[in-house]
Amino acid sequence: MALTELQQVHELVRKSRHTLIIYKKDWTGDAVSGSLALYEFLIKLGKKADIVCQDFKPSANLSYLPVAAIKTALSQMQKFVVSVDLSRTGLAQFESENNDDRLELSITPESGRLTEKDIVYSASGYKYDLILLVNTPDLASLGEAYCDNSDFFHATAKINFDHSAQNEHYGDINLVNIAYSSASEIVYEFIREYDESLIDHNIATYALSGMISATKNFKTARVTPRTLNLAGSLISYGARRDQIIQNLYQSRFLMTLKLWGRVLSRLKNDLNDKIIWSALSASDFIETSTDSDELPEVVEELISSMPKTEIVVLFYEEFRAGLTDIKVMVYAIKNRDAMDMARKFNPACSHELAKFTLPECNLIDSEKIVIEEIKNRLK
Numbered sequence: 001m002a003l004t005e006l007q008q009v010h011e012l013v014r015k016s017r018h019t020l021i022i023y024k025k026d027w028t029g030d031a032v033s034g035s036l037a038l039y040e041f042l043i044k045l046g047k048k049a050d051i052v053c054q055d056f057k058p059s060a061n062l063s064y065l066p067v068a069a070i071k072t073a074l075s076q077m078q079k080f081v082v083s084v085d086l087s088r089t090g091l092a093q094f095e096s097e098n099n100d101d102r103l104e105l106s107i108t109p110e111s112g113r114l115t116e117k118d119i120v121y122s123a124s125g126y127k128y129d130l131i132l133l134v135n136t137p138d139l140a141s142l143g144e145a146y147c148d149n150s151d152f153f154h155a156t157a158k159i160n161f162d163h164s165a166q167n168e169h170y171g172d173i174n175l176v177n178i179a180y181s182s183a184s185e186i187v188y189e190f191i192r193e194y195d196e197s198l199i200d201h202n203i204a205t206y207a208l209s210g211m212i213s214a215t216k217n218f219k220t221a222r223v224t225p226r227t228l229n230l231a232g233s234l235i236s237y238g239a240r241r242d243q244i245i246q247n248l249y250q251s252r253f254l255m256t257l258k259l260w261g262r263v264l265s266r267l268k269n270d271l272n273d274k275i276i277w278s279a280l281s282a283s284d285f286i287e288t289s290t291d292s293d294e295l296p297e298v299v300e301e302l303i304s305s306m307p308k309t310e311i312v313v314l315f316y317e318e319f320r321a322g323l324t325d326i327k328v329m330v331y332a333i334k335n336r337d338a339m340d341m342a343r344k345f346n347p348a349c350s351h352e353l354a355k356f357t358l359p360e361c362n363l364i365d366s367e368k369i370v371i372e373e374i375k376n377r378l379k
Contacts, residue, residue, distance in 0.1 A: 005173050009159050010194055012173075016130040018048040020074075020156075024136040025054045025143035026296065026353050029062065029213030029248070031135035034161060034184040036065060037206035038132055041191045044198050050128075054143035057293055064240075064247045065209065074145045077127055077152055083120045088112060131158045135183035138168045141350030161186050163214075165335050166351045181222040184210025185230055201238030208239040213248060216304045258288040260298050263314070267302075270371070274378055276306060277313035277371060279363045282324075285316075292316060292327070299331050310336045311374055315366050323359070326366040330354040330374070341374050 003011065013019070021038050023031035035051050042049040051070045058067040082105065090110030097104045107114065131153065139146045139153055146153055160171030163180040175186055188207040191199060211231055215223050218231070235241055263278045285291055295314055302312050312331040317324055328345070331353055332338035338354035339347055347354035358366050 005175070006190070006193055009173055009175065009190065012130055012157055012159065013042070013045070013047075013194070016047060018050075018128050019130045019132060020128040021049060021051045021132045021134065022074075022136070022142060022145060023053055023134045024141040024350065025145075026141065026349060027053050027056065028135055028296075028300075030182045030184050030210040032058070032062060032065065032067065032070070033206045033210030033213060034134040034182070034187040035132075036067075036069070037184065037187050037191065037203050037210070038134065038161075039069060040200075040203050040206065041194075041198055044200075052145060054145040059293070059297065061247050061297075064243050065206065074149055077149055078125070084114065085120075089114060126152050126156060128152075128156060131156050132161065133158060133171065134161045134187065135164070136160070136162065137164055137166045137350050137352055139170055141352070161190070164352070166332075166337070168351075179224075181220065181224070181227045182211045182214035184208075184214065185227065188230065188234065199237050201240065204234040204237035204239035205244065208234040208241060209244045209248075212241075212244050216300075217245065217249060220304060221307070255289045256294050256297060259284065259290045259294055260301060262288070263298050263302070268367075270375060271378055273306060273308040275311040275313070275371070275374060276302065276309050277315070277367065279315040279367060280317070281363065282317040282319060292318075295329060299329070303331070303333055310334050311338075311341060311378065313370060313374065315363055315370070317363065318357075320359075324362065326358040326361045326363060328356050328358065328366065328370055330370075341377050342370075344373050345370070 019042055021035045023035050039049050039051050052074055053070055054073060056070050056072045084107060086109070089112045091107065093108040095106040097106070136142065158171040160167065160169065160174045160176060161183050162176045163178055163183050163186060165178045167174070167176045169176060175190060177186060180186055184207045187210070191203060208231060211227065212218070215227070218228065262280060262284050266278045267276060268278065269276045295316070299312055299314065303309065310333050312333070314329045316327050318327050328342070330338045330342045330347070332341060332351065337351045339349070339351055342354040342356060345356040345358070347356040349355050358369070
C-alpha cells in the first residue's frame, strides 16, 4: 500500500542524518517559533539539525525563545574527502596539522609504502540530506541562502510547512493548508502524528508562540474553533502562555510604540482602504531610537487592524554618501502579489513582500510615483 504524504515525511525524517530547518529572510514570529519546535523535535529524536535564516536579527520581544540556536547563513555545504587505500600496507600512525593555512596529513603505513595511486580525493555529497521549510512562500524568499546554493536546494528533499495561499508548493512534499491560521499549527500536528510522547513544555511553548504571533493573540479572522482547541491542547502540554503574552504584547518597547505612532499619524489610504501607506523620515528613526528592523512588526499591526486592506506600502529615508535614497516595502495580503504590484521598480524578495530602492529621490515624489503605479495595477 502506498504511503500517505504524512507517512512519507515521517519516513524521510527517520532516515535523515542531518536536517536543515530554514525560513524566509523576512521572517515572522510564526516562522521562528515553528522552526524551533521542529528543531527541538529532531534533537529529541537524536538527529543532527541546524536552523538557518539569512542575516537573522531577532527582535527584543523574542528573547524568551532560544533564538541563539538560529544561524545567519548557510556554510560548509559540502565535504572534501581524501581516501587512502590501506589494504596492502595497513596503518601504523596518522597525524594532522594546520600549518600556515595548510592542512598537512601524515600517514605512516604498517608495512610497505603508499603511492599516489593509493590516494583518491573528491567532494562528497551535501552536508544536509533533508530540508524543512517553515512559513516560506517560495525559495527565492530565503535570500542569499538560496541564491548561493540553488543546486543544493534542487537536489535535496524538501518538506514545505505553510498555511499561506501564496505558497508556491515548491516542496517535494507540501504540508500546506490554507485553512490553518499558522504554520506552527501544521508543525505541531505533524509532530503529534509522528510521536505524541515527544511533545514537552518547550515544543508546546514554541508552537503556541507561533500561533499567537500569527493570529495577534487569536484576534484575526482566520481563527477557528480548531485553532482554539489546538491552543488548549498545547497549554495542557505545559505551553508557557503567560510568558508568550508578556513578551509579545505586554512588554512592547516604548520606542517601537513611538515609531508605530508616527506611522499611524501619517497613514493614507485609497480605493476604499484596499491600499494604505505611510512614510518615515530618517529623523523619525533617530528620534525614536529605532531602525528599519522594527518595520515588519509595525506592518503586522496595520494588517491586523485594517480588514479591507490588500496592499500596505511603507516609505522611509536612508542616507548614502551625502545623498538620500528612498526605501520602499510593499506588503501584499489576500492573494495579491507584491512582486507583481511593484514589478516596474525591479523589486526583490517574495510574493508577500517586495522591496526596492528609489535612488536620489524624496518622500513626496516617491509616494506619487509608487502609489499611482500600484493603484493602476489594483484597478
